[in-house]
Amino acid sequence: MKQFRPAVVQLRGVTKTYRMGKDNVVNALQGVDLDIHEGEFVAIMGPSGSGKSTLMNVVGCLDVSDTGEYILAGENVGKLSDDQLAAIRNKHVGFVFQTFNLLPRLNAIENVELPLVYGGDRKGRRERAIGALEAVGLGDRVHHRPAELSGGQQQRVAIARALLNDPAMILADEPTGNLDSRSSAEILAIFQRLNDEGKTVIMVTHEPDVAEHCKRIVRMRDGIVARDELVPRQRNAEHELREMIAAAASHVLQMPAARAASGAE
Amino acid sequence: MxxxxxxxxxxxxxxxxxxxxxxxxxxxxxxxxxxxxxxxxxxxxxxxxxxxVLALGSNLITITPGSQTQDALRGAGPPAQTLTLDDMTSLKEQLGPTIKAIEAEQQAGNWQIAANGTNWNSRVTGVTEDYPAVRDWSTQSGDFFSDSDLRVNAQVAVIGATTSQQLFGDGDAVGQTLQLRQVFGQRARIINFKVIGVLEPKGSTFGFSRDDQILVPATTAQHVLTGRTNVVSSIVIKANSSDDMDNVTADVQSVLLNRHRISNPENADFTVTNQNDTLAxxxxxxxxxxxxxxxxxxxxxxxxxxxxxxxxxxxxxxxxxxxxxxxxxxxxxxxxxxxxxxxxxxxxxxxxxxxxxxxxxxxxxxxxxxxxxxxxxxxxxxxxxxxxxxxxxxxxxxxxxxxxxxxxxxxxxxxxxx
Incomplete structure (x- = not known):
C-alpha cells in the first residue's frame, strides 16, 4: 500500500562477520534483505545475538557491511570511507540512544546544535536548535545541562538533536529502555507524531509493548530477517499517556492527606 | 567543523x-x-x-712584547723587553692616517702615594700623550700631559677619580702635589709629582677598578721611576673602524718584523692582539x-x-x-x-x-x-x-x-x- 513511496533503506544480501579473538568468528548478519520506505515506522526486534544491533549499526552507517549492497536515500553507502560515512550520518541519520548520549558539559541548545557544528552553517544554528527543542516540548529548558534534566527530558533533547538536520530517518536504539512507563509513553508519542508528519522512524527494541506502537515489525533471528509483518492494531501512545495522567490524578484525589503533605513541603 | x-x-x-x-x-x-x-x-x-671590553676603548689593537699569543690567552713567562718607544714612533710615522691614534705604556708598579696629609696605594703607569684619544678617556678637570711633558720627563701626573677622592676628598686635585714613595730596606725614595688632571670615572673592568690609578709621562716612568729606559710594556693602537682592524694588524706585523729584522713571522718577539679577537x-x-x-x-x-x-x-x-x-x-x-x-x-x-x-x-x-x-x-x-x-x-x-x-x-x- 506504501510501495509507491521512495525507499529510504535498501539492503540486499548484507553480511557482517566479527572476529572476536583468534578463532571465535561471529556471523552477525548472514544475508539480510530489507526495504524501508519513506514515512514508515518500523520496529526491529529479536533476542540478543540475533544481529539486530549489528543491523542497526549498518543501517545507521556507523559500520559497513562485508558483502551485499546498502542504498540509503538513493546513495550507495556500502564502500564509503570513515569520513564519507560521517558526512552521511550527519545528513541522513538522526540517532536516539538508550543512554541518551548527550554531552554532559553542554547545555540543551549546545547539544542539539551539534549536528550543525559538523555540517552546516553557524548562521541560524541557534534558532533552529531552539525551534527543535520547542518542538519536543522543552522550550523552557533550553539552557539546562543534561544533569539538570530528567531521563525523559534528556531523551527529548536527544530527539531534538536527531531532528535538527532534517534526516532521512530517525534511528532509535531502545529509546525507552532507561525510562519509566510515563516517560516512555511521552517519547513514543513524540515518535508517533513525527511519523504522522511523514518522518521515517526505525526503532530497535526487545519489548513487544513498545514495538506495538510501530506500524511494522521486523524480527531478526540468527543474522537473518525471520519475520516481517505489519502491526494489526497500532497502539496510540498519546492516548495511553492521557489515561496515565487521568489515573494518576484520580489516585491523588483519593488520598487528600498525601496531597496535603506533598503540598506543604 | x-x-x-x-x-x-x-x-x-x-x-x-x-x-x-x-x-x-x-x-x-x-x-x-x-x-x-x-x-x-x-x-x-x-x-x-x-x-x-669596549670600556677599555673601542677598536683597539694591542702590541705586547715577547711570548706568542693564541686565542687571546697570553703565554706564561717573564715579559721580554723587546718593544721600545722608538717602535711606537716608527709605527706612528709609517701607519700615518690609516689609524686614529697610538700610544705606548710602561707599567711602573704599585706605589705608596702621599698627599694632603693622607696616603694611599695606587698603580702607576707611564703613558704617552695620545692615551686619551686611544682610550676614549678624557679628563674631568685639568688637562692631560703633552708631548713636551714627555720630552722633558716632566714630573706631572693625571690621576683617576677614585685616587683623587681618596687623596684630596671633594677638593680640586689639580695643581696639588703628591709624593710617590718606595721603601728599599732602610732607604726610601720619595718623588714629587704635580697633579695636572683628573680622569673621568669609568667604573671597573673584570673586578679591577679603573678609576684608581696614576698616569705619568712614559719617559718619566722610564727615567725616574723604573730605570728601564726606552722599553715599553705595550703599544696600543686605535683603528679607524672595526672593519679596519685586520688590515692594521697586518701592517703592524710587517712594520715591526721589518724593524726587528725578523723574517719568519713565527719567531716574532712581539704579539699583536686584536680587540675583535678578544671580543670574539x-x-x-x-x-x-x-x-x-x-x-x-x-x-x-x-x-x-x-x-x-x-x-x-x-x-x-x-x-x-x-x-x-x-x-x-x-x-x-x-x-x-x-x-x-x-x-x-x-x-x-x-x-x-x-x-x-x-x-x-x-x-x-x-x-x-x-x-x-x-x-x-x-x-x-x-x-x-x-x-x-x-x-x-x-x-x-x-x-x-x-x-x-x-x-x-x-x-x-x-x-x-x-
Whole structure:
C-alpha cells in the first residue's frame, strides 16, 4: 500500500562477520534483505545475538557491511570511507540512544546544535536548535545541562538533536529502555507524531509493548530477517499517556492527606 | 567543523577541568619561564662582557712584547723587553692616517702615594700623550700631559677619580702635589709629582677598578721611576673602524718584523692582539654559556610537553564516549583531531604567555640581586617569539599523538565505552 513511496533503506544480501579473538568468528548478519520506505515506522526486534544491533549499526552507517549492497536515500553507502560515512550520518541519520548520549558539559541548545557544528552553517544554528527543542516540548529548558534534566527530558533533547538536520530517518536504539512507563509513553508519542508528519522512524527494541506502537515489525533471528509483518492494531501512545495522567490524578484525589503533605513541603 | 567551534569547545573543556589544566600548564609555564630567564641572563652576561671590553676603548689593537699569543690567552713567562718607544714612533710615522691614534705604556708598579696629609696605594703607569684619544678617556678637570711633558720627563701626573677622592676628598686635585714613595730596606725614595688632571670615572673592568690609578709621562716612568729606559710594556693602537682592524694588524706585523729584522713571522718577539679577537673569544664563551642555560630551560620545556601529552591521553580516554557521540552525529576524523589538537595548543600557548611573564618576573628579581647589578638582563622580541613558537609547537608535537588516537576511534566502540 506504501510501495509507491521512495525507499529510504535498501539492503540486499548484507553480511557482517566479527572476529572476536583468534578463532571465535561471529556471523552477525548472514544475508539480510530489507526495504524501508519513506514515512514508515518500523520496529526491529529479536533476542540478543540475533544481529539486530549489528543491523542497526549498518543501517545507521556507523559500520559497513562485508558483502551485499546498502542504498540509503538513493546513495550507495556500502564502500564509503570513515569520513564519507560521517558526512552521511550527519545528513541522513538522526540517532536516539538508550543512554541518551548527550554531552554532559553542554547545555540543551549546545547539544542539539551539534549536528550543525559538523555540517552546516553557524548562521541560524541557534534558532533552529531552539525551534527543535520547542518542538519536543522543552522550550523552557533550553539552557539546562543534561544533569539538570530528567531521563525523559534528556531523551527529548536527544530527539531534538536527531531532528535538527532534517534526516532521512530517525534511528532509535531502545529509546525507552532507561525510562519509566510515563516517560516512555511521552517519547513514543513524540515518535508517533513525527511519523504522522511523514518522518521515517526505525526503532530497535526487545519489548513487544513498545514495538506495538510501530506500524511494522521486523524480527531478526540468527543474522537473518525471520519475520516481517505489519502491526494489526497500532497502539496510540498519546492516548495511553492521557489515561496515565487521568489515573494518576484520580489516585491523588483519593488520598487528600498525601496531597496535603506533598503540598506543604 | 569551524575553527570557532573548535576553539570554543577546547576552551570549555579547559575551563571545566580548571585545576588539571592549571597543573598541566604549570609544566609549560616553568619551561618557558626557564628558557626566557636563562637566555636573558646569558645574553646579559654576554652584553656586560662586551661592554667591559669596549670600556677599555673601542677598536683597539694591542702590541705586547715577547711570548706568542693564541686565542687571546697570553703565554706564561717573564715579559721580554723587546718593544721600545722608538717602535711606537716608527709605527706612528709609517701607519700615518690609516689609524686614529697610538700610544705606548710602561707599567711602573704599585706605589705608596702621599698627599694632603693622607696616603694611599695606587698603580702607576707611564703613558704617552695620545692615551686619551686611544682610550676614549678624557679628563674631568685639568688637562692631560703633552708631548713636551714627555720630552722633558716632566714630573706631572693625571690621576683617576677614585685616587683623587681618596687623596684630596671633594677638593680640586689639580695643581696639588703628591709624593710617590718606595721603601728599599732602610732607604726610601720619595718623588714629587704635580697633579695636572683628573680622569673621568669609568667604573671597573673584570673586578679591577679603573678609576684608581696614576698616569705619568712614559719617559718619566722610564727615567725616574723604573730605570728601564726606552722599553715599553705595550703599544696600543686605535683603528679607524672595526672593519679596519685586520688590515692594521697586518701592517703592524710587517712594520715591526721589518724593524726587528725578523723574517719568519713565527719567531716574532712581539704579539699583536686584536680587540675583535678578544671580543670574539669572550663572546664564544658567553654564547656557550647562554646555550647551556637555554638547554636547561629547554629540558624543563620538554618535561612540560610530556606532561601535556600525558594529560591529553587521559583526556581522550575519559572522553571516549563524547568522541563516539560526536562521530555519530557526523564529526569526521579531522574534526576530532583539530578539537584535541587545539585543546593542547591552547594549553601550551596560554602556558607560554604566562611563562614569558614569569620569566620576565624572574629577570626582575635577578636584577635586584647586588652581585648581578651590572648584569644587563635582556629579553628580546626574538626570545619571546621563539618561546611562544616553541610552546605552540610543543602543543602540536605532544598533542598530535593523543589527538590522532581520538580521531582514529571507531564510533561504535567509542559509543559503547563505559
Amino acid at each position: 569551524k575553527l570557532y567551534d573548535a576553539f570554543r569547545s577546547a576552551l570549555q573543556s579547559l575551563i571545566v577541568n580548571k585545576l588539571r589544566s592549571a597543573l598541566t600548564m604549570l609544566g609549560v609555564i616553568i619551561g618557558v619561564a626557564a628558557v626566557i630567564a636563562m637566555v636573558a641572563i646569558g645574553n646579559g652576561a654576554s652584553q656586560s662582557v662586551q661592554t667591559s 673569544a669572550l663572546q664564544g664563551i658567553t654564547a656557550t654559556f647562554t646555550l647551556l642555560l637555554g638547554a636547561i630551560g629547554g629540558i624543563s620545556l620538554l618535561v612540560g610537553g610530556i606532561g601535556i601529552m600525558n594529560i591529553m591521553l587521559v583526556s581522550v580516554n575519559e572522553r571516549t564516549r563524547e568522541i563516539g557521540i560526536r562521530k555519530a552525529v557526523g564529526a569526521r576524523r579531522f574534526d576530532i583531531l583539530t578539537q584535541f589538537l587545539i585543546e593542547a595548543i591552547a594549553l601550551t600557548g596560554l602556558g607560554g604567555i604566562l611563562g614569558i611573564l614569569l620569566g620576565w618576573g624572574i629577570t626582575q628579581v635577578v636584577a635586584r640581586i647586588p652581585q648581578a647589578s651590572n648584569l644587563l638582563l635582556v629579553i628580546t622580541v626574538g626570545t619571546v617569539a621563539i618561546a611562544v613558537g616553541v610552546s605552540v609547537a610543543i602543543g602540536v608535537v605532544f598533542g598530535l599523538y593523543p589527538a590522532m588516537r581520538a580521531a582514529r576511534l571507531h564510533p561504535i566502540q567509542a559509543l559503547r565505552y563505559e
